[in-house]
Amino acid sequence: MKNAFDLTGQRALITGGGTGLGLGMAKCLVACGAEVVLVGRRENALQEAVEGIGERASYRVCDVTELERIPALVEGVETEIGPVDTLINNAGVHLKKDASEISDTAFQNVMQTHVNAGFALSREFGKRMMERGTGNIIFTASMASLFGIPLVAAYSAAKTAHLGLVRALAADFSPRGVRINAIAPGWIHSEMMHKALDADPKRKEKILTRTPLGVFGDPEDIGWAAAYLASPAAKFITGVCLPVDGGASVGF
Template identity: 55%
Template sequence: MTTFPNIFSLQGETALITGGGTGIGRAIAECMHQAGATIVLTGRRENLLQEQVSRLGDRAHYVVHDVTQLDQAHVLREKAEALVGPVTCLVNNAGIHMKKEAVKTTTQEFQLVLDTHVLGSHALTVEFAPGMMERKHGSILFTASMASLFGIPKVIAYTAAKSAYVGMVKGLATEFSPHGLRVNAIAPGWIDTDMSRQAFAGDPARLEKILARTPTGELGQSSDVGWAAVYLASPAAHFVTGTILPVDGGVSIGF
């Protein structure tokens, strides 16, 4: 029987985190690395990836990759495996946000958001899942959103993409779990990141509204999401699959 705290350890695991150079992706990478995992960060901006890997040190690597280049998913897998061997945890975290009224959102804009979130994560899942199932060991995580759980105005493309994650997690978990591969998602609430700070700086009323409807009365920290990801990827979550875990200070159940 695995003992505490080893049951939460990621020693021996190798995690690939898309969008790992900034924000929540960076926090997931940091927490998984602290938990003992070898990590591979991916993203489009090499300078950010280099900075993060340099800061983390041993067991940290990166591969520059754009998830919207769907036909290059196999290249990412090959490069990652050449660096660290088999990947045991895939974190589909890369995404883009677009705030725009629904009637002003063009088909091209909608498609770009879907390509980044939905088709990008599917392409990587198709690449990494077979090896995990063959080894009877693996975990796939998706970064969902409050937009997966309830309506938020002026983010229709983002809402559609993040809502799709809910269906993907349930469908993939049903298909993959009998083969030793668990699939889950985290739905972050409003988190204190560089991006959110910039948004709130120009819209203090929005921050006030968010805090008013958050039962804990505060913004979350990126590490709150990071440690939730560690749990879901660890042996402690052996019997957890197909779930959407809100990390939101109670927003999704509060009034």
């Protein structure tokens, strides 16, 4: 049988691709044969990531919250590099604060990054994918998409919105050949996670005790899931959210 996990000849664009989960996904997709374009705000981080990955990686500096820049980003990438087969909406910001203390501006900043930018990118790449009759869009969801977590109301609202977008976009785009899915990472070793947990040992202990595997995950755990969803092996999967969480979403 042909290797259904082979991504040779495919291109993926990953927002927030210079560090953390985005970088882990990029490495795994490249290992499966894909080319990757990393998008982010910090050129130094993007350069370092591309140098570490090798010749099948490139980058574009873009703040995706500036929605007016997205059409030009999409046009530039597809003209200069080639058609994008997989879009991974991974760019994100975290806000740890009691809900009663979150300002309207702070709430909207989180929504702008996760939801508005993710939708705009999906719309622009989705148009092109549907014209070609094939493509994949993957959202990085969260455990906060699945259950209530204290101190992350804005983040939870944004990540829950991702699931609604996955279902609605699948209904709109999949009849024209584009699959839409999400990955819900559990607690994964990353700069964002350690920033949230290292100064909060009780929260850290609570997470580990409700995670059946009893450990935090690695970025590559999310990367291999993304590679699967982007591959022909997942050709009959659309509109779903795949938890990659060590069992946290079913733990007690």
